[in-house]
Amino acid sequence: MQSSDIAMTATPRLKAVVFDAFGTLFDVYSVGLLAEQLFPGKGEALAALWRQKQIEYSQLRTLAGRHRPFWELTRDALDFAARKLGLAMSEAAGTQLLNQYSCLSPFPENAAALRELKALGVPTAILSNGTPQMLEVSVRSAGLAGLFDHVLSVEKVERYKPHPDAYAMGPAALGCEAREILFVSANGWDAAGATWFGYTTFWINRNGQPAEALDVSPHGSGDSLGDVVEFIRRRRPG
Amino acid sequence: MQSSDIAMTATPRLKAVVFDAFGTLFDVYSVGLLAEQLFPGKGEALAALWRQKQIEYSQLRTLAGRHRPFWELTRDALDFAARKLGLAMSEAAGTQLLNQYSCLSPFPENAAALRELKALGVPTAILSNGTPQMLEVSVRSAGLAGLFDHVLSVEKVERYKPHPDAYAMGPAALGCEAREILFVSANGWDAAGATWFGYTTFWINRNGQPAEALDVSPHGSGDSLGDVVEFIRRRRPG
Numbered sequence: 001m002q003s004s005d006i007a008m009t010a011t012p013r014l015k016a017v018v019f020d021a022f023g024t025l026f027d028v029y030s031v032g033l034l035a036e037q038l039f040p041g042k043g044e045a046l047a048a049l050w051r052q053k054q055i056e057y058s059q060l061r062t063l064a065g066r067h068r069p070f071w072e073l074t075r076d077a078l079d080f081a082a083r084k085l086g087l088a089m090s091e092a093a094g095t096q097l098l099n100q101y102s103c104l105s106p107f108p109e110n111a112a113a114l115r116e117l118k119a120l121g122v123p124t125a126i127l128s129n130g131t132p133q134m135l136e137v138s139v140r141s142a143g144l145a146g147l148f149d150h151v152l153s154v155e156k157v158e159r160y161k162p163h164p165d166a167y168a169m170g171p172a173a174l175g176c177e178a179r180e181i182l183f184v185s186a187n188g189w190d191a192a193g194a195t196w197f198g199y200t201t202f203w204i205n206r207n208g209q210p211a212e213a214l215d216v217s218p219h220g221s222g223d224s225l226g227d228v229v230e231f232i233r234r235r236r237p238g
Numbered sequence: 239m240q241s242s243d244i245a246m247t248a249t250p251r252l253k254a255v256v257f258d259a260f261g262t263l264f265d266v267y268s269v270g271l272l273a274e275q276l277f278p279g280k281g282e283a284l285a286a287l288w289r290q291k292q293i294e295y296s297q298l299r300t301l302a303g304r305h306r307p308f309w310e311l312t313r314d315a316l317d318f319a320a321r322k323l324g325l326a327m328s329e330a331a332g333t334q335l336l337n338q339y340s341c342l343s344p345f346p347e348n349a350a351a352l353r354e355l356k357a358l359g360v361p362t363a364i365l366s367n368g369t370p371q372m373l374e375v376s377v378r379s380a381g382l383a384g385l386f387d388h389v390l391s392v393e394k395v396e397r398y399k400p401h402p403d404a405y406a407m408g409p410a411a412l413g414c415e416a417r418e419i420l421f422v423s424a425n426g427w428d429a430a431g432a433t434w435f436g437y438t439t440f441w442i443n444r445n446g447q448p449a450e451a452l453d454v455s456p457h458g459s460g461d462s463l464g465d466v467v468e469f470i471r472r473r474r475p476g
Binding site for chain 2 (some may be wrong): 053056057059060061062063064065066068076077079080083084121160163164189192193194197209210211212213214215
């Protein structure tokens, strides 16, 4: 556990926790296993480039005001990634890989950590770029059904993170201020965006990545959802 | 020359040409040579990641409404890239690399192609994410001074491409409609953004990259600025 955070006095009493989904609750690189079966020796590269383009396309589209649902741009990103790596991807293989996005592996500590938050009486939500259907299937297939009070998809506002309209869905659903909500993400850019927006933030840095150079720092960081529970517990005395 | 374009009837008579700067007129990977001297074996990786983060940071900042001048975020991107690659970069080495961004190598055909456009009587402009000072120094050090009618920096509107406010600077400066302007970029995402905005577009694809999967296609493509001149010439019958 490599937990570090700023002085407790700097953060208000936290009333709720909002989780990013892809990368934070669900392991986006778990598609690499199937990718490796389909394209031996190229699975890891395909999974990494696919994810990179998926994020890039979401941001480009919101910047340009050209929204497209996350499911469709995830397909676009896969299409580009396969061509870039020179892989001849059949329609069937593409569909198979895409469907994996609805049953990504959850991180092993998820369920226990979410149950601890429930026991502490802390409302929880997901706030994700994914479509409502992607999120519903993902939560269910990961065995996390019933552990979130809200599952929020930016599809409703048609703006991807880090657009403020996307982040605004959290306080609106939870009925409290952004700074009273702990926003948890394993994506450094997402933690930065949420900090800019005004959330109290926690960056899950599972692989010892360097911090983004974006002139803001998350209020806390650690390497698993367990550290999130610890961070919350210290701010909910009694 | 791998020039392909849509039927001439689909594009209006072109009245001006607007060029992206970094990657299109100036070789952003030419910093790799200095990077290789400073960090043997890592120069190419550093140049590539630096560029990727530079673009990412510009887009994230505009999305979140957190503008920062391109010069500064280029430094931020370099800082992140060095840490990600585990390179111990001194202040002096960082400054040396950053200063290279003001004297990037121009592509060899630039001057001749720009002079041909001048001879054809076609007004030209640069429309770039770079700061005015970066662009001024780059144009001068590349020996291209006097070959552009306008050098436009998005710093004026504090929005990076592909935000529409950035692209709107072209028609405003040139006094004609976007579709009457050929927007030229070697960055696939930039060509897509300009197409979405309404420009007639030309993608310079120097290294045989796959097309972006962004549901628009540039109106023309080729592998050098010479192909741009040819594209224009065919639309300005003498």
